Amino acid sequence: MKRSKYFLKTLKNVSSQEKIASARLLKQAGFIEESAAGRFYFLPAGQRVQQKIMQVVKEEMDQAGAQEMVSPILHPLELWKETNRTNTAGFELMKVTDRRDADFALGGTAEEMFVDLVRRYKISYRDLPFNLYQFSPKFRDELRARGGLLRVREFIMKDAYSFHRDEEDFKVEYRKMSDVYTKIFNRLGLETTIVESDNGYIGGEYCHEFIVDSEIGESRYFKSTKGYAAHEDVARFKPDDKNLSEDMLELKEVDAPRGTTMQDGVNFHKMPLWQQIKDVMFVDDRGRYILAVIRGDYDVNETKLKHLVKAITLRPATNEEIREKLFSEPGFISPVGIKNKLEAGVELLVVADSSLRTIKNAYGGSNKKNLDLFNINIDRDFKADIEGDIALAAAGYEAPDGGILEEKRGIEVGNIFQLGYHYSDKMRGAVYTDKDGTEKPFYMGCYGLGIGRTMAAIVEVWHDDKGMIWPESVAPFSVNLISLGENEQAEKVYNYLLENGVEVIFDDRDEASAGEKFADSDLVGCPYRVVISRKSLEKGGYEISKRNSGEQKIVSHGELLKQLYE
Numbered sequence: 170m171k172r173s174k175y176f177l178k179t180l181k182n183v184s185s186q187e188k189i190a191s192a193r194l195l196k197q198a199g200f201i202e203e204s205a206a207g208r209f210y211f212l213p214a215g216q217r218v219q220q221k222i223m224q225v226v227k228e229e230m231d232q233a234g235a236q237e238m239v240s241p242i243l244h245p246l247e248l249w250k251e252t253n254r255t256n257t258a259g260f261e262l263m264k265v266t267d268r269r270d271a272d273f274a275l276g277g278t279a280e281e282m283f284v285d286l287v288r289r290y291k292i293s294y295r296d297l298p299f300n301l302y303q304f305s306p307k308f309r310d311e312l313r314a315r316g317g318l319l320r321v322r323e324f325i326m327k328d329a330y331s332f333h334r335d336e337e338d339f340k341v342e343y344r345k346m347s348d349v350y351t352k353i354f355n356r357l358g359l360e361t362t363i364v365e366s367d368n369g370y371i372g373g374e375y376c377h378e379f380i381v382d383s384e385i386g387e388s389r390y391f392k393s394t395k396g397y398a399a400h401e402d403v404a405r406f407k408p409d410d411k412n413l414s415e416d417m418l419e420l421k422e423v424d425a426p427r428g429t430t431m432q433d434g435v436n437f438h439k440m441p442l443w444q445q446i447k448d449v450m451f452v453d454d455r456g457r458y459i460l461a462v463i464r465g466d467y468d469v470n471e472t473k474l475k476h477l478v479k480a481i482t483l484r485p486a487t488n489e490e491i492r493e494k495l496f497s498e499p500g501f502i503s504p505v506g507i508k509n510k511l512e513a514g515v516e517l518l519v520v521a522d523s524s525l526r527t528i529k530n531a532y533g534g535s536n537k538k539n540l541d542l543f544n545i546n547i548d549r550d551f552k553a554d555i556e557g558d559i560a561l562a563a564a565g566y567e568a569p570d571g572g573i574l575e576e577k578r579g580i581e582v583g584n585i586f587q588l589g590y591h592y593s594d595k596m597r598g599a600v601y602t603d604k605d606g607t608e609k610p611f612y613m614g615c616y617g618l619g620i621g622r623t624m625a626a627i628v629e630v631w632h633d634d635k636g637m638i639w640p641e642s643v644a645p646f647s648v649n650l651i652s653l654g655e656n657e658q659a660e661k662v663y664n665y666l667l668e669n670g671v672e673v674i675f676d677d678r679d680e681a682s683a684g685e686k687f688a689d690s691d692l693v694g695c696p697y698r699v700v701i702s703r704k705s706l707e708k709g710g711y712e713i714s715k716r717n718s719g720e721q722k723i724v725s726h727g728e729l730l731k732q733l734y735e
Contacts, residue, residue: 170646171663172676176213179689189385191628192317194637198692200645207314207322209621214693217645219325222620223304225356225642226327233349235300235329240282242306246272248281252595256454256481261309275308280615283330284592284599287611292601297611298338300346302329304620318625319580320387329616334603336589339612343585346616350379350583353618358627358640361582364390365399367472368586373615376586380579381626388581391562395572402472404562405569408464408524411443415529418544420505425541429500431465438532438541442466446525446533446545448502450491453480458495458515461559462504462551463522465533470561477557478518501534504551505542521553522560580626581619588613631717637694638717647733648673649695651686653702662701662711662729669730691716697733 178199187193195201200215211219227237246264249255255262255274263275276282283301307326314322329346333339347363354361361379368376378400380388392398399405427437434445445465451474453459459478461469471483488499495517496510497503504519511517525531530544547553564576593599593610600608624643631638641647648666650673652659663675674695676686690698700712705723713732714721724732 170674172674173678175674177674177693178212179692187317189316189319189629190632191319191625194628194632194692195317195625198637198694201318207311207320209318209321209323211621214645215624218624218639218643219620221643221645222357222623223325223327226353226618226620227304229349229353229356230300230302230327230329233300233345235302235331237303238301239303239305240276240279240286242276242308243273244276244279244282246274248285248596249274251597252281252592254281261311263308263310276305277307277309278326278615278617279303279305279328280330280588280592280613281596284596284611284613287332288596288598288600292332292611294334294601294603297601298331298333298342300329300331300342300616302327302616316385316387316625318621319385321621324622325620327618327620331614331616332601333612333614334601334609335612339587339589339614343587343614346585346614347377350585350616350618354379354381354582354623356642357623358631358642359582359623362390362392362398362577362579364388364392365403366390366584367400367402367476373586373588373591376584378581379583380577380581381630382577382579383626383629384578385629386578386580388579390577390579391564391568391574392577393568393570393572393574395568395570397568397570397572399562401562402470404574405558406560406562406566406574407569408467408527408560409567411528413527413529417546417549418530420545420550421543422535423541423543424539425501426539427541433500434465434532434541440532444528444531446503446531448504448534450486450495450497450502451483452486452490453478454482455480456516458486458490458517459483460502460504460507460517460519461522462519462525462553463560464524464528465531467522467524468561468563469522469559473557474520474559477520477555477559497536498534498538501536501538501540503534503536503542503545504553505535505545506551507536518554519551520559521547521556523556523558524560580622580629582623582626583618584616586615586617588615632694635688636692639694639696641696644672644696645693646672646674646695648697648699649690649693650675651683651690651698651700652677653683653686653700655701655703655706658706659701662699662726665726666729671730671733699729 180197183197202210311322331342364378366378389401391404427433443466447463447465449461449469451459494512525547532543535542566574568574590610603609666673698714705712708723710723710725
């Protein structure tokens with residue numbers, strides 16, 4: 170491709186407000202351009218990179234036995250209603266109505282569509298397992314698009330869905346897809362950490378994200394010094410035992426004219442934070458009041474809490490609700506006796522964190538202003554409706570594997586989900602015929618990979634202050650050929666490279682200075698630059714340099730291909 174004819178419009182500068190390297194460089198180099206917030210044009214060079222990423226993904230998915238297809242972008246809304254995701258997807262679900270008043274969802278993810286497809290056929294146990302995948306536009310009405318391609322409202326995703334007889338069969342595919350993803354990202358020049366994560370509105374019981382470490386990433390996770398890794402939404406840790414050797418003391422009420430914060434309690438009573446009980450009141454999507462009770466030096470993890478109480482959303486209860494519905498007092502809430510006086514019809518769940526088993530004789534509120542309770546003990550003084558892990562992990566805590574948690578940030582580039590029977594149970598007819606002739610629901614898995622987000626991650630890892638440094642597997646062109654007043658010889662080299670299957674962009678612009686051509690070459694980031702000038706010809710050939718190292722040397726015409734393929 171000749172640069173004079175190629176739609177590659179580089180910019181000298183982009184907005185100084187754009188702090189994220191990938192967003193700045195992809196736009197400055199003419200790879201992408203924003204149409205509206207969170208929606209991008211992929212210009213010719215950007216599309217070449219995107220297609221190469223997709224080709225790597227396709228090769229590895231096909232090699233693993235997955236089969237490519239494509240589903241409609243508009244999803245009949247009744248399918249989403251079958252699984253109740255019209256309610257659980259929240260603000261990210263976009264809806265449209267056609268001229269026949271039929272309602273559709275713009276696909277943000279395609280579980281319902283693939284289940285609907287498969288259930289239309291009479292599937293036997295002999296047909297299982299199989300894995301279907303697609304490259305498809307996705308739409309999510311994100312509250313806040315940001316970071317160029319990192320958080321967008323419209324994007325291409327590779328999403329795959331596997332169908333199995335049972336969990337044992339599924340686990341084989343899950344491990345295979347984990348290995349496939351690792352291989353894909355390695356080929357793309359990305360080192361990833363596999364991180365336990367939250368399944369969100371996709372459904373199922375567990376999933377893992379593939380994260381590329383980066384300070385600008387939105388994924389916050391914890392990694393143990395011994396290898397355990399989990400997203401902050403689901404990260405577990407071992408609470409340390411405190412005063413379990415103490416005898417239980419008698420519950421008593423004490424005057425406490427203090428403020429309403431945890432630190433106010435510590436300051437007033439001159440007792441450690443860990444011995445204080447933290448009580449946080451929420452209201453869920455069903456109108457239930459959820460009292461989260463946890464050790465005072467820990468924070469409540471709302472994602473864990475939502476899963477434990479099977480809520481779709483949670484919000485903090487207002488002071489008015491606490492006083493008028495629960496007859497308690499903000500800042501002095503207590504699980505002790507709170508259920509003895511509730512407004513008629515109010516449902517309250519007391520959820521205790523497991524960390525309460527590591528302390529005795531705690532102190533905290535009494536549901537009355539300026540009065541506290543001393544020597545609170547779980548089971549004796551209050552009963553939990555639900556008990557489990559609702560604690561937010563933090564750096565320095567002991568990991569489940571015995572290591573110490575370290576906080577990390579990164580870019581999520583892919584994820585794999587165990588769906589189990591989540592969709593096949595909700596969608597009528599999502600069954601196969603087993604050996605004994607009975608119909609059984611499919612056991613499912615889901616595997617997503619964001620193409621644009623992966624492109625951004627590659628740039629975040631592979632760039633310098635001059636521009637992008639594309640790995641050869643996804644570079645828009647292998648060679649940036651530059652002529653400095655030697656167009657006739659450069660034209661011959663250009664044709665020679667094309668004839669030998671080398672992807673080359675030939676900067677033949679007469680109006681561009683040498684400095685401009687070199688700057689654009691560094692910005693665009695092709696793996697090799699070949700410069701043909703009178704000076705290089707006098708030295709016996711062409712100047713070839715590697716973008717990732719800056720190493721330069723003069724090579725003869727006969728050595729050129731060897732240098733490119735070494």
